[in-house]
Amino acid sequence: MKKKKKNENSSKIFKYHDHEACFGDAITLIEDYFIEKKLQLTPLRRKVFEILIEDHKPLGAYEILDKLGKAGFSSSPPIAYRVLDFLMEHGFVHKVQGLNAFIACSNPEHSHFPTFVICRKCEKVAEVSDDKTRLNLSSPEITDFKIEKTTIELTGICSTCENAEIR
Amino acid sequence: MKKKKKNENSSKIFKYHDHEACFGDAITLIEDYFIEKKLQLTPLRRKVFEILIEDHKPLGAYEILDKLGKAGFSSSPPIAYRVLDFLMEHGFVHKVQGLNAFIACSNPEHSHFPTFVICRKCEKVAEVSDDKTRLNLSSPEITDFKIEKTTIELTGICSTCENAEIR
DNA sequence: CATTACATGTTATAACATAACATAATTGTA
DNA sequence: TACAATTATGTTATGTTATAACATGTAATG
Incomplete structure (x- = not known):
């Protein structure tokens, strides 16, 4: 494949976006934020955020746990919920209530009212x-x-x- | 007590309202609606709605089940969830996602966007x-x-x- | 009065989330 | 550096919310 498909989905709202750039930007963003706020961007926290950014869609806590397990991290429920809570507090993750699922925040300004x-x-x-x-x-x-x-x-x-x- | 307390809570948003009137009105409303739409307002459905209207606050499905049990109805989970789904479809109950709880709709016009x-x-x-x-x-x-x-x-x-x- | 649709009953289990306590890593400071 | 304090992760158990699948009963329709 020479070029990425421009848009599998014709809905404007779910429009194409440059995912590699998005991923890199998001990582940079969270790194800078954590340094500025003197927070620890531990391997676990980074991994959870990466999982969510990569998928770029809402994932259930237990889906995240599976992926953590496969990546060699512990995968008991509190692991995921704690990290998700932490990332939510700082605006990098939101919970989609209607799906009981979590999604990386796509808004660099960390709007509190997504x-x-x-x-x-x-x-x-x-x-x-x-x-x-x-x-x-x-x-x-x-x-x-x-x-x-x-x-x-x-x-x-x-x-x-x-x-x-x-x- | 001669008269009901006017307002235990000073917040305007949670202001006093005439609960007896509210209850009666709501029952009349659902009765009329069910007749008009040729739906069955069964004892179970009526009871679930009454429970929610009486409490006038969000109740969890299992709280509702308890109350159903005490009132002589069956109290296995699907009982409550099915009736709640039905009442929600017709706009008489809403789910409060943030509390995993259900509340009777207080809007006679059945707004779909509460x-x-x-x-x-x-x-x-x-x-x-x-x-x-x-x-x-x-x-x-x-x-x-x-x-x-x-x-x-x-x-x-x-x-x-x-x-x-x-x- | 049979057929079909609708409603409820029941058992089991799935899916989501947290409490409580143990251990380890990091940071601040004497 | 060593100590204490804080922060982060690990682990077990359990609590809470919701649904699948199937059985039985009740009501409406022709």
């Missing part, structure tokens, strides 16, 4: 930057409530899968 | 009507994606709990 678009058929997931789909969080009803975290997930069907559906 | 505001301390949950906090769903990035369901949950701390916090 929006996920999830196709229920192909299970592709896109993280949409929060300035694109924005909640009106200034509603008077919620002014005396301090939002610390948001879960915004839009589930449906992408145009590719819809076109393929018979019904 | 927003939940969840206090992480007192675990109170408010359903905010979707015209109050609205996502910009017309973003060009998601125009070729058909949204069927949304999960919008705002987790944080309500003013009552924040005032009570020491730190």
Whole structure:
């Protein structure tokens, strides 16, 4: 194959992106962040992040554990959950609640208010930057409530899968 | 007690509401809906809905099962999950993903795009009507994606709990 | 009153997540 | 360097949430 296929999926939202560049950028980003914050980017943490970046789709904790095991790491459940919690705290991983799965954050600015678009058929997931789909969080009803975290997930069907559906 | 306490919680979002009226209204609403749609509002389904309306807060499936058991119904897991799925399909129950819990829908219009505001301390949950906090769903990035369901949950701390916090 | 669809019952197990405690590595500091 | 404190990982056990698969019962339709 001379060149990568430009786009297997015609949906704009799941559009092609340069994965090698993405991977390298993400690693650099997390390395710099950890140095700056004086955190330990241990082999385990790095591996978990790499697994998620490589797959570039949501993985269940036990899928991650399998991959850790195959890579020679311990693979008892708390290992994965602890590292995932840690990476989530620092914005490098998000949990996709609708899938009980975890995905590497694709937003270098570490938005705390990510929006996920999830196709229920192909299970592709896109993280949409929060300035694109924005909640009106200034509603008077919620002014005396301090939002610390948001879960915004839009589930449906992408145009590719819809076109393929018979019904 | 002569009159109900007006408001134990000062947060506007978790404001007082007339629970007896709410309960009656909700039952009438579901009865009418089931008749209109020619669905069976069986004793089991009615009971599950009543349990959720009475508590008026999110309950886990196994909490619901306990209450079903105490009321003389079968209490094996599929019982609850099946009825909850059914009630969710028809918009009378929502799942609060952040709590793995289920709550009766408080919106007579059965909005398919509910927003939940969840206090992480007192675990109170408010359903905010979707015209109050609205996502910009017309973003060009998601125009070729058909949204069927949304999960919008705002987790944080309500003013009552924040005032009570020491730190 | 039979047939079909719908609803519930039951057993077993899958999938997801954490508690509690042990050990090891790293960092700060006397 | 040696010590203490903190941070990170390892391990066992168990808790919690959810579904598969199949059996039985009940209601609606022709």
